[in-house]
Amino acid sequence: MNVIFTAIFIASMVAIAICAPDKLLSSLLGGAESAVKMSVTLFCIYAVWMGLSKLAESSGLSKSMAKGLKPVTKRIFKSNNDAANENLAMNISCNLLGLGGAATPFAVKAIGELEKENNGFAQKLLFVINATSIQILPTTVIALRASAGSVSPSDIFLPSLICTAISTLTAVGLYLLGNRIWR
Numbered sequence: 001m002n003v004i005f006t007a008i009f010i011a012s013m014v015a016i017a018i019c020a021p022d023k024l025l026s027s028l029l030g031g032a033e034s035a036v037k038m039s040v041t042l043f044c045i046y047a048v049w050m051g052l053s054k055l056a057e058s059s060g061l062s063k064s065m066a067k068g069l070k071p072v073t074k075r076i077f078k079s080n081n082d083a084a085n086e087n088l089a090m091n092i093s094c095n096l097l098g099l100g101g102a103a104t105p106f107a108v109k110a111i112g113e114l115e116k117e118n119n120g121f122a123q124k125l126l127f128v129i130n131a132t133s134i135q136i137l138p139t140t141v142i143a144l145r146a147s148a149g150s151v152s153p154s155d156i157f158l159p160s161l162i163c164t165a166i167s168t169l170t171a172v173g174l175y176l177l178g179n180r181i182w183r
Contacts, residue, residue: 077122084113098138
């Protein structure tokens with residue numbers, strides 16, 4: 001993949017150097033500035049949400065939330081491991097809030113716990129759910145749109161909810177159907 005991106009970058013540089021050599025340096029600097037702004041914005045978003053999730057974990061809120069979601073995660077993922085179910089609940093909660101980056105550490109912990117009980121079904125299902133990531137509140141996208149100067153950054157709410165719900169339900173349905181067929 002790095003080779004492909006490098007080739008595209010070099011081809012773009014050559015094209016700009018030929019077509020508009022006076023714009024080459026300003027394009028490079030403008031792109032770098034945009035990348036740094038977006039990185040700092042994402043860092044702040046994730047710092048806030050990871051801090052809140054750490055507070056929820058320290059205060060026991062995540063355990064009570066996981067306890068509430070335990071029947072659901074236990075049934076969906078077919079796991080009796082309490083640590084796995086807690087991490088699965090936190091992962092799903094973060095994904096529902098549109099915080100895919102904050103959900104990742106919980107997914108990694110859940111996969112580790114699921115490996116202990118040799119639950120390949122749950123590991124694959126977690127991957128499918130994370131890849132499609134149903135979002136009730138797409139906070140990351142809304143924050144990025146706001147930082148980019150969007151007039152109404154929350155307009156993404158309904159389309160995001162519809163698309164992620166359809167993609168998650170379709171992917172989980174296909175996974176469960178495929179799992180049933182191939183067994």
